[in-house]
Amino acid sequence: MYREGRLYSFTSSVDSDMTTDIDTAMAAIFPSPGYLDQAAFERYIDPSDRKMVYESVDDSYTTPDTKDHAKLKKGLEAAAATAGTVANDKTGLEAVFGNGKRPVLTMGKLWSFPSITNEKYVTTAQQNYRTIQGRLNYLATTIDTNISTDYNLDSQETFLGGWAAYDDQELFIMSTVVSDPETPRSKTILLHEAAHLSNSDIKDYVYYGTSGYESAEEETKINNAAHYEELPRRDWGVSKYAGKTFTPGVSGSGKTTTTEEKVKNETVNYYRMAWDAAVTVHDLLKYVYIQQVDGESLGDTWLEEVKTLARLLEVSQLMDLTLHEQSKVPPQITLLDVTTAESIARGVGFVEGYVKPFPDGTVPDLAMTVRYAVSLSVDDALAAYGGLLGDAARDRKLVDWLHDHYKNVYV
Ligand SMILES: [Zn+2]
Numbered sequence: 240m241y242r243e244g245r246l247y248s249f250t251s252s253v254d255s256d257m258t259t260d261i262d263t264a265m266a267a268i269f270p271s272p273g274y275l276d277q278a279a280f281e282r283y284i285d286p287s288d289r290k291m292v293y294e295s296v297d298d299s300y301t302t303p304d305t306k307d308h309a310k311l312k313k314g315l316e317a318a319a320a321t322a323g324t325v326a327n328d329k330t331g332l333e334a335v336f337g338n339g340k341r342p343v344l345t346m347g348k349l350w351s352f353p354s355i356t357n358e359k360y361v362t363t364a365q366q367n368y369r370t371i372q373g374r375l376n377y378l379a380t381t382i383d384t385n386i387s388t389d390y391n392l393d394s395q396e397t398f399l400g401g402w403a404a405y406d407d408q409e410l411f412i413m414s415t416v417v418s419d420p421e422t423p424r425s426k427t428i429l430l431h432e433a434a435h436l437s438n439s440d441i442k443d444y445v446y447y448g449t450s451g452y453e454s455a456e457e458e459t460k461i462n463n464a465a466h467y468e469e470l471p472r473r474d475w476g477v478s479k480y481a482g483k484t485f486t487p488g489v490s491g492s493g494k495t496t497t498t499e500e501k502v503k504n505e506t507v508n509y510y511r512m513a514w515d516a517a518v519t520v521h522d523l524l525k526y527v528y529i530q531q532v533d534g535e536s537l538g539d540t541w542l543e544e545v546k547t548l549a550r551l552l553e554v555s556q557l558m559d560l561t562l563h564e565q566s567k568v569p570p571q572i573t574l575l576d577v578t579t580a581e582s583i584a585r586g587v588g589f590v591e592g593y594v595k596p597f598p599d600g601t602v603p604d605l606a607m608t609v610r611y612a613v614s615l616s617v618d619d620a621l622a623a624y625g626g627l628l629g630d631a632a633r634d635r636k637l638v639d640w641l642h643d644h645y646k647n648v649y650v
Pocket residue numbers: 431432435442443464
């Protein structure tokens with residue numbers, strides 16, 4: 240964040256006090272390492288400040304404005320129509336998902352045993368696209384109950400396009416998708432998230448356009464949301480791979496994936512997972528913040544409360560937040576904590592772009608050497624970016640923690 244030469248989102252709005260820049264706040268609250276100045280700390284959580292953060296944080300999770308409904312409905316329906324079209328594109332489906340088969344358990348009739356049959360990936364993909372079409376059309380009629388967004392632009396800061404919760408059939412999308420839903424970019428985000436809602440097996444394994452995407456295995460692609468983007472993107476003129484046929488294990492150059500490319504793919508994937516967890520930590524802090532301001536406890540049960548507190552203190556130490564330094568029990572989440580977590584999520588998002596491949600032929604193709612090379616590459620990217628906390632060892636500890644807590648931040 241410092242090296243971008245810009246202020247944090249909370250402090251850079253038109254009516255904000257520009258002197259509350261994070262550098263100033265940090266220097267005041269922590270005059271020397273490990274020492275929290277309680278008086279300065281109280282200043283930063285004075286009632287007017289808290290109101291500002293609360294309003295902003297509260298805006299980070301809200302239903303789309305009524306004025307945006309009609310447009311959003313059109314965007315969802317347009318994305319649905321394209322999902323329906325590509326479901327019938329057998330040639331396209333085969334180019335993306337391959338011509339292999341996968342074993343499927345068939346229950347059969349009441350009096351027969353279940354059996355294993357082989358189903359073509361193309362058939363599965365076709366069914367998934369039809370379900371995606373159905374989900375998008377359904378969402379077009381349930382905007383008020385099933386879709387949420389943020390009008391405080393948090394997602395833009397942390398590079399989050401959206402998320403989807405299969406169990407509740409809930410879709411969260413960044414506000415630019417809500418305000419401008421008919422662009423190819425917005426429709427792509429809607430379709431990607433609808434893929435998660437259509438089938439609980441569809442998760443994220445490799446993002447669109449990142450290393451390892453083209454060469455992914457068939458069994459990965461069929462359950463990877465970003466691979467459902469490709470045919471619609473071709474339709475909308477925003478594909479990076481127009482007209483291409485993907486071959487597992489073969490990279491863009493047409494050559495078999497080298498060990499060095501595998502190392503790069505794994506490192507990029509490591510940072511994808513760490514970034515996802517960092518965004519979730521930011522979400523958790525905002526969630527607990529709202530609970531605190533509303534005078535509610537940290538969880539529904541005392542056990543949940545104790546566990547949440549432990550998790551908050553854990554991330555506070557890892558990310559240099561203020562919680563573990565406070566004398567209050569439970570500690571109060573502050574503007575500084577929320578913005579620091581946001582800047583870390585943003586930073587981890589940037590680091591992924593600094594992953595460099597090893598020169599060809601320098602990594603022996605052994606599980607152990609690949610693992611070691613990935614580890615070196617993780618450090619190298621952090622250093623190339625310029626670090627997150629100003630200490631290489633602590634940076635590594637933090638990103639390892641994030642990577643290891645992928646989809647496991649909430650307790
Ligand atoms: Zn996804």
